[in-house]
Amino acid sequence: MSFDLITDKNKKVHFIGIGGVSMSGLAAVLLNAGYKVSGSDFKDSDILNTLKSHGAEIYIGHKADNLKNVDLIVYTAAIPSDNPELVEAKKKNIELMDRAEFLGQIMKGHKYNVAVAGTHGKTTTTSMVSHIALSADLDPTILVGGNLDVIDGNFRVGNSEYFITEACEYKQSFLRFFPYVGIILNIDADHLDFYKDLNHIKETFKEFINIIPKDGYAIVNIDDKNVRDILDKPKCNIITYGINEGDVTAKNLVCNEKGAYTFDAYNKDKFLGTISLSVPGLHNVSNALSAVSLGLIFNIPFNKVQDGLLAFHGAHKRFEYKGVKDGITVIDDYAHHPVEIKATLSTAKKIKHNKIYCVFQPHTYTRTKTLFNDFTTCFNDADELILMDIYAAREKDTGLVSSDELGDAIRKLGVKCTNVHSHEDALNYVKSKLQDGDLLLTVGAGDVVKVGEMFLK
Secondary structure, three states: OOOOOOOOOEEEEEEEEEOOOOOHHHHHHHHHHHEEEEEEEOOOOOOHOOOOOOOOOOEEEEHHHHHOOOOOEEEEOOOOOOOOHHHHHHOOOOOEEHHHHHHHHOOOOOOEEEEOOOOOOOOHHHHHHHHHHHHHOOOOEEEEEEEEHOOOOOEEEOOOEEEEEOOHHHHHHHOEEEEEOOEEEEOOOOOOOOOOOOOHHHHHHHHHHHHHOOOOOOEEEOOHHHHHHOOOOOEEEEEEEEOOOOOOEEEEEEOOOEEEEEEEEEEEEEEEEEEEEEEOOOOHHHHHHHHHHHHHHHHHHHHHHHHHHOOOOOOOOOEEEEEOOOEEEEEOOOOHHHHHHHHHHHHHHHOOOOEEEEEEEEOHHHHHHHHHHHOOOOOOOOEEEEEEEOOOOOOOOOOOOHHHHHHHHHHHHHOOOOOOHHHHHHHHHHHOOOOOOOOEEEEEOOOOOOHHHHHHE
């Protein structure tokens, strides 16, 4: 499809799953450009009301007769092939485009596209970069995979050449993008329901670097071995960053009682200035260095970089403080990969506490099965693990693996672990254990957050 944001404004675009975190942002960009937009989702939400107030036609439930005078339908990989709107679209020969390709088409309308890629940390780093761009008055368009207070949601529509988005590697989606700057935070084995193995993932990230134009930039984490492995004669400019080595580095790190770091940022031997973060964890020093590197590319004054990073207090669900009750602090985190879980628990250890109780909900059967051994060894920093049933997400339970099997394997390695089978069970168990000064962590990409919220109520 030749998609032109200027000339095709008479076209009507329909989004299946318009309330989703990425789809809602794309719909908002089109509404701002003057398009006619409609969309459906399975339940009402605040984001649907926002889109409605900007002129979108919204339908609750997926039905064939939702497609009224539609020219193009956008859908995500999560939409099943028997969805009634997809079936009707094929019957009527309405043009179809998946979300990643459509986002790529929108990026074509901007010059300075920033695509934040990596197995972990995309939402946090996209949020950091967004804070800096807003601090520098670049008026960017922003699409982020979580709610960010500074933009009051998960998207912002700007009127400049700057476009900032997460770039997800699932099903090689980000290969349809048009980045001027690509940030690669890390590469790990994940999404093994699609990728054959880690080498397949690394090859895909190498392809991602190769779609960046010759005058563009790849900002890469040199501390990550898998990232180092893919830096084979790229055609674009490369900026490396790392806590100890790289073009952009951090020195003189100091950690406060909340686990957040202050450090001196350097570009090679040049001292840039001192950065203070408001989000905890050593991994966020690394994320911040990638954002500092971007500031160098766009010639953003360093004081604006400092201001943007200091003002960032975290995206929702990323080590998010939910509240305190009876002296017990509740924190929620989206971590669902063993590497992320280790980083989350390592960060929690730096906060003043008595004991750490971690309620974890595994996310998808394929991830739990393919990374089973890694899941057995990532909870060592928790005093006790409360393990919930696997959150199926887009999958069906075929008996591939169970949370009880994972619990048995974890217990064999000496970690105190209890299996529970509902949010209520998890709540009752932690209530019987928690004491003044303890930390309650709810961890996972499903709905485990409810346990902490129920406790605070």
